[in-house]
Amino acid sequence: MLHDLRELYQAVILDHAAHPRNQGKLATATSDQLVHNPSCGDTIHLYLQVIQGRIAAIEFTGSGCTISQASASLLTTVIKGKTMQEALTLADHFSALAMGQAAPKAGLGDAVILTQVMQFPTRIKCATISWWALKQAILTEQEEEA
């Protein structure tokens, strides 16, 4: 009966939650985005350093459940080095998959495991919140550049 849960809380996910990658307040950040899920108190603060349209560095701080923290950690590993456009596309793909819609999985790496969250409608936001923060941060960055 915990089969679906095992599909979601795989070892990689538990590891990212317990040992988050790229955790910190990036001192060289060119933009940042704080998101908060008022229904559960989860918080993610994402910091990006964009150099010539590319996300050269990315870090996050935050607190919350396994899904939200692992998702932020995985996001940073996947997004580092991508162009803003690539990152936006990946963010859209991730969010679509997490809501059970069809979208390409390419480029999402282990983050794709978290799209299993679609089996748990009450937890979708936990997985998508950091990707939403990424999207907002990039849109802000692009606005400032324009």
Place this chain on the structure above:
Amino acid sequence: MRRSDFPELTRRIGDQPLTYLDSAATSLMPTPVLKVLQAFYATNYANVHRSVSTLGYEATNRYEEARQQVARWLHAGSDEIIFTAGCTDSLNLVAATWGRQHLHAGDEVVVSIMEHHSSLLPWQQLALQVGAKLRFIQLTPAGTLDLEQARTLFNAHTKVLVLTQVSNVLGCENPVGQLAKWAHAVGAIAVIDGAQAVPHLAVNVAALDCDFYAFSGHKLLAPTGIGVLYGKRVLLQQLPPYRYGGEMIADVSCETASWADGVQKFEAGTPNIIGAIGLAAALTYLTKIGWQRIWQHDQVLLQDLATRLAAIPGVTLYGSGPRYGVISFNLAGVHPHDLATVLDQLGVEVRAGHHCAEPLVHALGTESTVRASVFLYNDQTDCDRLISGIKTAKEFFHVT
């Protein structure tokens, strides 16, 4: 107790039987209440107070009988019982009418750190608007209200005491009568949030000597969308209307209007008639069983849970007994939402989060907790399934 009266308990969550431990959010409805609702919809459905027809007359009678029943049960007069959309609506009504009239710059509101957002926010926002100040009753290390500190908060500026009778996170009962006395001694009024108290305590507003008392029907076996505000007669008479519309007027001309006497002044528009009738049916059902018996039943389950939860390594319990209806805890190494998701997969429905009481949860030194709440239809098997579910979660997340 009477599990077979609650049809929802026979449903499953996925492939698991249901263990419902979230009655503090919304309680289940027993068949006798469902039958009353069904019969009213099928045979009496009509508007109240505005028709000379038989149907309108009957509906009005049922609605007003419900008011009288609530009044008797709370030890109040029926001209002191306002039907609202819920506890939140009741609490907003007080701030929007009495508060607007009496709270001015420099005044103070004494409020407990345990308040649900629906009790805190109407006063917090009003205070911001008029330049009044909130003064908080803090917690002792044991997780009860610090009465010594509370006592120092009352002074000539105090206008209102805002207090929950039973905390929806800690389950403790606060000494409402004592604090209301302190409020009255400085000329302030006491506004009591009874949302979590009414399902578990026999409430007597006259004995508590509170000025306003609010609760929701859906936490004691009635439908959602119906609530009650008790207000002392002398206070209600002086209050302005809450909302404007039909049924709350005495006379209306193009230029002006005058208001109905009594509680009708606060019930603009078509009220939640079916909700009031459902609430009356729920009170009938609960009264037949008896609050004392329900309380004893809940106590056995909560004490059992407290003992067994405390025995699980890594579990932190919040607050201390005696508890009414709810028990909150955390499991080290497992976030409350992750724990609640595992429990849900096992059919065990609990609540995880800040329970709309963020200041309290922060004062407890955390962001969120898991809350299990019990009511008359829970039994030992429900407790067993929660405890075994927590153990499963520990294994699942590899915490020792």
